Amino acid sequence: MSLIILIFALVFTTELISWVGKTVLLEIFYSLYLRIFYPQNAAKQRELKTEILNNKAELLKTSAQDQFAKWAKLRRTVDKGLSDLEKLNSEISTVKSAFSMKFNTALWVSTTGVQFVVTWWYRKSAVFYLPPGWFGPLQWTFALPFAPKGAVSVGMWQMACRRVIKVGERMVKEFASERPDTNAEETAEKSKTS
Structure with missing residues (x-):
């Protein structure tokens, strides 16, 4: 299993457990x-x-x-x-x-x-390398703390995965909280007033 998938799976499992x-x-x-x-x-x-x-x-x-x-x-x-x-x-x-x-x-x-x-x-390993010049002088921050320059470190990849999963969770919760019958009632009321 590649490092990128392993880290994503670990972060996803942790967030799923905290969500449940x-x-x-x-x-x-x-x-x-x-x-x-x-x-x-x-x-x-x-x-x-x-x-x-x-x-x-x-x-x-x-x-x-x-x-x-x-x-x-x-x-x-x-x-x-x-x-x-x-x-x-x-x-x-x-x-x-x-x-x-x-x-x-x-x-x-x-x-x-x-x-x-x-x-x-895997603290000194690169999860993947970024194309040169994409992030300019900020590119070194993705390699913190010990990954090679121009790479994304394990710690940064974990933080990115956690953030994306949290945003995805929030979107699912918002989508699930919207009730289609409420929107249908509002549309019917608007058509009556028009």
Whole structure:
């Protein structure tokens, strides 16, 4: 893979992750992780929630004054279910915090860390060369910090890629936010007044 495409892919991946959001990705991968490595805890949590909701619904239907024995038994069942659920949630929370730390570390290493390594490794390499005289005396700035004169350095190429991707993201968001039905209503109103 050429250096120009590698750097663009790394920057695009990093920006895509920031656009989607780390918390969204964390929740997706955590739910997958929980179902693969802790299926009994996830299943038990779902069962407890369902059981508690069913018992609460029955408790609400039961009169505390007319059927006190049944109401008290249901109340104890709901309370026990809630305490079991709280204990299970704390266990799952511990697993989630450990997973979150590992996931954020892996995400940082695979995006930002790799960009640092690539920038350092290819710091004296040219991504590509500019035609002579295109930018006049400013041409040396594209080679900063260590690339040969007349070339575009890895750092400058990363900045250019990031800027183009950000502009593209903004254009997509603006395009997506425009609603065609709103423009059709405005056109219809203008034709009525004309």
